[in-house]
Amino acid sequence: MMESIAKSLNITGMVCPMTWMQIRMALAKLSDGDVLEIVLDDGEPVKSLARSAKEDGHAIVSLRREGRSWRALIRKGLVQ
Amino acid sequence: METRTDAAEDPLVSMDVTALKTGGIIKQRQKDLFTVRLKCPGGRLPLDRLERILAVARRHGRDYVHLSVRQSIEIPYVNAADLPAVRAELGEAGQGIASCGPRVRVPTACAGCEYNPNGLGDTQKLAALVAERYFGTGRFPHKFKITFGGCPTDCPHSAQADLGFLAAVEPRWDEKACTGCGVCAVACGEGAIEDRDGFPHFIPDRCLYCGDCIRACPASAWSAGRTGWIARVGGKHGRHPIMAANVATFLWDDEVPEFIGAVTGWYERQGARYRRTRIGTILQDDAMWTDFLAALRARFPERVLPGNLPKPQPLSVHKPYQKEYVDEYASGGGI
Numbered sequence A: 001m002m003e004s005i006a007k008s009l010n011i012t013g014m015v016c017p018m019t020w021m022q023i024r025m026a027l028a029k030l031s032d033g034d035v036l037e038i039v040l041d042d043g044e045p046v047k048s049l050a051r052s053a054k055e056d057g058h059a060i061v062s063l064r065r066e067g068r069s070w071r072a073l074i075r076k077g078l079v080q
Numbered sequence B: 001m002e003t004r005t006d007a008a009e010d011p012l013v014s015m016d017v018t019a020l021k022t023g024g025i026i027k028q029r030q031k032d033l034f035t036v037r038l039k040c041p042g043g044r045l046p047l048d049r050l051e052r053i054l055a056v057a058r059r060h061g062r063d064y065v066h067l068s069v070r071q072s073i074e075i076p077y078v079n080a081a082d083l084p085a086v087r088a089e090l091g092e093a094g095q096g097i098a099s100c101g102p103r104v105r106v107p108t109a110c111a112g113c114e115y116n117p118n119g120l121g122d123t124q125k126l127a128a129l130v131a132e133r134y135f136g137t138g139r140f141p142h143k144f145k146i147t148f149g150g151c152p153t154d155c156p157h158s159a160q161a162d163l164g165f166l167a168a169v170e171p172r173w174d175e176k177a178c179t180g181c182g183v184c185a186v187a188c189g190e191g192a193i194e195d196r197d198g199f200p201h202f203i204p205d206r207c208l209y210c211g212d213c214i215r216a217c218p219a220s221a222w223s224a225g226r227t228g229w230i231a232r233v234g235g236k237h238g239r240h241p242i243m244a245a246n247v248a249t250f251l252w253d254d255e256v257p258e259f260i261g262a263v264t265g266w267y268e269r270q271g272a273r274y275r276r277t278r279i280g281t282i283l284q285d286d287a288m289w290t291d292f293l294a295a296l297r298a299r300f301p302e303r304v305l306p307g308n309l310p311k312p313q314p315l316s317v318h319k320p321y322q323k324e325y326v327d328e329y330a331s332g333g334g335i
């Protein structure tokens, strides 16, 4: 499935809670249903991504390893 | 010339000492001054009670309060003569005073699942229940501390409580939902999930039941299986610390009170011939450990772990832990 990406964000090198705050701020600029692409580090950032996204009502479209980091697509939630 | 206080002028002549009887009031090194330790189960304090504590501390104490390591507020420098008033003024706002001695103490707990992202169980609800139902009870040979942790990270040190509870969740994997992304193997800090041929392989013996894999999985392929409380018994800190031993898993919320009753009941019964001895020290005795597990298994056959469980584990901090301590306690020597 091809997704059209509304915005891309690289948060490698950042630590919690900046990682989620960067995502949260990027999502704020998008409309419901838009897809945000994120490149993030292995370990804690990828571990907490799905939880934070689900808690705030966004959907993980895909999440896969790319070399030493990860690439995620998140669809901004229609809830709220 | 020497001055003498006329006995009739000493305010302590006619003081009502009932304020001192239940404990929580600690004599200071300074003459006639006491520290009042408050009952703050789980470290949670509604703002109206906090306001009252502030007012009482301003009136009867000095310019600070102290936070004890067990989550209580302590008001130091209270005059002996003021103790009845302090108790009454706090009591009007529903604020109790802690206990001392060989009883169930105020329970401690982390914030648990209400707003802590890792929390798996309602630690605060159970801490409040213990404070209401068990606080100050017991005819034990020594104190008894109960602690609730919201997940196996165990921030509140339940492994060093006489009876500790940790919320836990057993993960279950749904092959059909799994996309093989590999995040769960990264998320599991225990090596209980290995990536094999692009899919997670679960190694149950390594699992601590933390639920990290469930939260991290973007496809909800991991979900909650059995949930509940892990119970561990016999921990303590102090001069001769002991790490508690896990004895039961996946106790439901409403089984916790009965479990506490079973453990404290055993401690009352078997502790009667010991002096000033914590349950973890008594359980160093092989016969006592066997008897304890049998008593628990009789009441919680489904929950108590099977097999020959390891005893609570003494730690050598000052001196090697000696079996003689146990025997000495048992013979009434004490330390």
Ligand code: SF4
Pocket: B110, B111, B112, B113, B116, B117, B118, B119, B120, B149, B150, B151, B152, B153, B154, B155, B156
């Ligand atoms: S024990 Fe778990 S739930 Fe409790 S404060 Fe620590 S991480 Fe949070």
Ligand code: SF4
Pocket: B169, B170, B171, B187, B188, B189, B190, B191, B192, B193, B206, B207, B208, B209, B210, B211, B212, B213, B214
């Ligand atoms: S519950 Fe925790 S320890 Fe068990 S497999 Fe999941 S992440 Fe690992």
Ligand code: SF4
Pocket: B177, B178, B179, B180, B181, B182, B183, B184, B185, B199, B200, B216, B217, B218, B219, B220, B221, B222
């Ligand atoms: S995180 Fe979920 S989807 Fe990804 S490999 Fe683990 S179980 Fe499968």
